Amino acid sequence: MGEKPKLAASDLQIERRPQPRLLRILTVITALGFAGSLYLGLAAAGTDILQGEIQRIFYIHMPSFFGAFTAFGLTLVGGLIYLARRREKWDRIALAGVEVGLAFSLINLLTGSIWARPIWNTWWTWDPRLTSAAIMCLTYAAYLMLRAGIDDLDRRRAFMSVYGILAFVTVLITLFIIRIVPETIHPVIVGASPQNAQGGFEATSGVVMALIPSLLLWLIFMPLTLMWHRVRLENRIEALNRLKTQALSE
Amino acid sequence: MKITITLAAFILALLAIGAVNAQDGDQNGVAYFRSRAFNVPILAGWEDQSTETVAQFYLAEAGATIRTAIVPQDDILAAAGADLRAAFGVDFGGPGYQDKVNLADGTWTVLIYEPDARISASVMARHVENETVVISFVESDPAGRILMLAVARSDESEADASGEIDAATGRLLDPAVEFFRQASLALPSGEWMVLSAERYTAMGMVFGNDSFLALAESAAEQLPALADAYNRTLLGFFITPDNSTYLALGLAAAFIILGTLVGSLFWRERALRKDLALLQVLAGEDG
Incomplete structure (x- = not known):
């Protein structure tokens, strides 16, 4: 075996490259948009006279699910392209999608539970929509745990790509279950609610006007901005890990 | 880059438009009188005499007022008396009729005041924490006399409110009254049964375990509109929860x-x- 090259000071130049201009712009827009959408939902929109102030949580609860949808969708795309081309960056995108999507779906789940307490008089019920959302969260939490348990990098990337693709089924089930299973108390905003739905409200033009900016923000800007930061971080973490391995092997 | 900036501009424009238009996001398709304490439907076609804390609607051709207020008194009789006195400047004295009825939102006390032939007040009242909500129908039509009340159903196997109408007219109008005509009338508040006698008209609507009744002596033309308006006020009343x-x-x-x-x-x-x-x-x- 040949002698391994020594770790040189120049190898350690994984200094932070300056953020791309587009990322800086995205970050500012996302922060401003988040503040603006909070203002719309919490201050500009009128109070729902039937449900009271708690209805304002809707402007976070529903958009956060769609943010998770985007992030998990990018995990699916990342997994498919990684399996096709075996390029690491797609695996990093898939990982970033899981972390961001999991945070968003936890927000969705928790705000829903808190909304349910005064309206349904319970923190939790094993309703089809709630159950599928909980299973979705657990499935993606398991992604992170499994990923940490596989040491071989190539095997890990391939296995997690397949897992990320299959896990997207739970997202689709959560999205469509209230259209398929009529025995749900979870209302829908677009279209007729199921017969047993409780706690719905009319999507008036004012509600829609307050919702659309929030929805666009959570659907596009928040997942993309957070995922981009996460991918950059992962690039540097992997570079550092390579250096650590190299340093230990000397 | 161009796409991002275009999308961002679109979102910022929506935020600006949304800030103006989101104000009407709570109407739920019904025009409501809203106060900090309660909400009731606004009665279209009635003169709106509401203040910040009291919903009051007046129909001049019937000399009728429907008023909703929350009175800071725990005693229901005292609260109803005080609210009527404050609103109409008349001491209504004690109620000539008093009963209780269980509706979906709690137990209501039904009170009817007839201090003299010129004026009568039909009141529904219930406790809200340490206060009392008073929903009153007050009429001062010299041509007739109109009373409104809700009663627990005497025979729930009956499909209509005829049993309750008979009992109420016998007690409040004339024990010897005999209705000779029966009809049904569809109003926004629901399907009503209308019974007519020579001098009297009575309307009744079954609602769950209770019946809503409207009784008129002489002045019957306005009775359907008044009964419908009072009922929509009663059933449309709700308190926005503080959550x-x-x-x-x-x-x-x-x-x-x-x-x-x-x-x-x-x-x-x-x-x-x-x-x-x-x-x-x-x-x-x-x-």
Whole structure:
């Protein structure tokens, strides 16, 4: 075996490259948009006279699910392209999608539970929509745990790509279950609610006007901005890990 | 880059438009009188005499007023008397009729006051914490006399309110009254049964375990409109729940999770820099 090259000071130049201009712009827009959408939902929109102030949580609860949808969708795309081309960056995108999507779906789940307490008089019920959302969260939490348990990098990337693709089924089930299973108390905003739905409200033009900016923000800007930061971080973490391995092997 | 900026401009424009238009996001398709304490439907075609805290609608051609107020008194009789006195400047004395009825939102006390032939007041009242909500129908039509009340159904197997109408007219109008005509009438509040006698008209509508009744002596033309308006007020009355604590809890949960996500990026960045600095020290020692 040949002698391994020594770790040189120049190898350690994984200094932070300056953020791309587009990322800086995205970050500012996302922060401003988040503040603006909070203002719309919490201050500009009128109070729902039937449900009271708690209805304002809707402007976070529903958009956060769609943010998770985007992030998990990018995990699916990342997994498919990684399996096709075996390029690491797609695996990093898939990982970033899981972390961001999991945070968003936890927000969705928790705000829903808190909304349910005064309206349904319970923190939790094993309703089809709630159950599928909980299973979705657990499935993606398991992604992170499994990923940490596989040491071989190539095997890990391939296995997690397949897992990320299959896990997207739970997202689709959560999205469509209230259209398929009529025995749900979870209302829908677009279209007729199921017969047993409780706690719905009319999507008036004012509600829609307050919702659309929030929805666009959570659907596009928040997942993309957070995922981009996460991918950059992962690039540097992997570079550092390579250096650590190299340093230990000397 | 262009797409991002266009999308961002679109979102910012929506935010600006949304800030103007989101104000009507709570109408639920029905025009409501809203106060801090309660909500009732606004009666179209009635003169709106409401103040900030009291909903009051007046129909001049019937000399009728429908009023909703929350009185800061625990005693229902005292609260109803005080509200009527304050609104109409008349001492209504004690109620000539008093009963209780269980509706979906609680137990209501039904009171009827007839201090003299010129004026009568039909009142529904119930406790709201330490206060009393009073929904009153007051008529001062010299041409007739109109009373409104809700009663528990005497025979729930009956499909209509005829039993309750008979009992109420016998007690409040004329024990000897005999209705000779029966009809049904569809109003926005529901399907009513209308019974007519020579001098009297009575309307009744079954609602769950109760019946709503409207009784008129002589002046019957306005009775359907009045009965419908009072009923819509009774059934449309509700108190917006104060659940702002849950909203604060929900926001806190969302911020904690988002903060944890963003914080973890910073934390991992810091840890990475520390590791890198250590490696640089080790590489320097080796060199």
